Amino acid sequence: NAGVTQTPKFQVLKTGQSMTLQCAQDMNHNSMYWYRQDPGMGLRLIYYSASEGTTDKGEVPNGYNVSRLNKREFSLRLESAAPSQTSVYFCASSIYVGALNTEAFFGQGTRLTVV
């Protein structure tokens, strides 16, 4: 049971380059999320998808776009990377965003450095 799978695990980009972070879950979850984690801070929500076909902005969406390709896959795109986007990115999923008692399952993370 793979759970939530993210690729790549590590990436170094030059300022202005673009890239897409991939995420897939095999738990038949409706809701998926992208977070970033900076040193000494909690996780901040970038975008989420409550269900297939919908996406919404989170706390820090600027500089990012997302695509909910199907129920399993949710990708995060950086169109023009900036050093401020150096961070660890986590994809997560949960059964249903509207339920109170639902835990989030996380991928292994992508460590992105923008130089």
Next chain:
Amino acid sequence: GQQVMQIPQYQHVQEGEDFTTYCNSSTTLSNIQWYKQRPGGHPVFLIQLVKSGEVKKQKRLTFQFGEAKKNSSLHITATQTTDVGTYFCARKDSNYQLIWGAGTKLIIKP
């Protein structure tokens, strides 16, 4: 959304000593979740508290939800090296999104 304040930021303990981290909110919480993140790892769900005054135990870990549902704590008895990591609390906001505390890093002194 309203943040949850988590303290302390770091706690250094000798192996065998106890550890406690606290989460506080100025508003009433519908629930509180706790996660553990090992160094270099990803957050892993530990537990959810929903009821006022709730206390739950998982082996050496004790989780409490305040009577007013504005604070919560995680207490680890007799820490072991396997407990090392950062412990986060998180609350659900009105849009059912998780709002995270900044975490408390548990460090075992050599």
